[in-house]
Amino acid sequence: MKTSLTPRPAQSLAGISLQSRAQAMLAASFLRPALLGALVVLSSAGTALAQDVPSVKAKQTDGHNLAMTIENPARQQMQLRVVALSTNTCLVKEVNTEPSYGTNLNFNQLPAGKYAVLLRVGQERYRYTVQVASRAQTTISVPELATPQAGQIVASATR
Numbered sequence: 001m002k003t004s005l006t007p008r009p010a011q012s013l014a015g016i017s018l019q020s021r022a023q024a025m026l027a028a029s030f031l032r033p034a035l036l037g038a039l040v041v042l043s044s045a046g047t048a049l050a051q052d053v054p055s056v057k058a059k060q061t062d063g064h065n066l067a068m069t070i071e072n073p074a075r076q077q078m079q080l081r082v083v084a085l086s087t088n089t090c091l092v093k094e095v096n097t098e099p100s101y102g103t104n105l106n107f108n109q110l111p112a113g114k115y116a117v118l119l120r121v122g123q124e125r126y127r128y129t130v131q132v133a134s135r136a137q138t139t140i141s142v143p144e145l146a147t148p149q150a151g152q153i154v155a156s157a158t159r
Helices: 018-051
Strands: 055-060 065-071 078-084 089-096 100-106 113-121 124-133 137-141 154-158
Touching: 055 113, 055 124, 065 078, 065 113, 078 100, 089 100
Parallel strands: none
Antiparallel strands: 055 065, 065 100, 078 089, 078 113, 113 124, 124 137, 137 154
16 A cells, blocks of 8 residues: 655635635624634633532630631521431431531530531531540540641640
């Protein structure tokens, strides 16, 4: 099989009729706005979908407090529970459908042990494990909030 590496001669546009050029320009003038409109619709749909996703932020503010902030733009049912893992006892249960919600969980008066903060927003589920150490100082540790480079963050405060 022989192959040729010589390029094809370029086709001249001079041979295209005036009517064909007009049809091509007319099609392009309709096609460009249609494609631009489709792009705008698709990008706005993606933005609208992204706004419906709940946003959950947890921050250990000091040695015995865990601050929770939940943004719930779709107003889905939100349930927050604090459970003592040693006895499987629910200590706190809050349910609401507010678009924005925040709470400060104080573990200062709880006995030493492990506790779970369970949060459910619609179908999304979040779990934070809180270790309460008892001594002259109350200390909680939330491993899920520790950054890999900083190691495990443990704050303490005097009772």
